[in-house]
Amino acid sequence: MISFRFQRLVEKMLSIKFVIFIVATVLRCFSVIGNAEWLTIALTVIAGREVQKFKDFKYSKKETYEESLGSN
Structure with missing residues (x-):
């Protein structure tokens, strides 16, 4: 657990x-x-991080929506 967190911190x-x-x-x-x-x-730097988070959220939400359409 600690090694995983340390690895994420280094990344x-x-x-x-x-x-x-x-x-x-x-x-x-x-x-x-x-x-x-x-x-x-x-x-x-702060704006770049927020834009990246928003784009990641948008794409993950889109994939979830597409998966729910495919499962019907």
């Missing part, structure tokens, strides 16, 4: 969106980029 940490967020945060800590740029990157 999430290696996603490109998370890497971009971490790099932007490090750059912000060293004052390479400003607050506005960091906020823009953070909002883009």
Whole structure:
């Protein structure tokens, strides 16, 4: 159980969106980029995740609907 959760955490940490967020945060800590740029990157990453969740939900709901039509 713990190894499965750890594996999922590593997979999430290696996603490109998370890497971009971490790099932007490090750059912000060293004052390479400003607050506005960091906020823009953070909002883009968050929006990208939400869009991905919505698309996954939409496709899973569509498949369920199609399966119910086929079973009648």
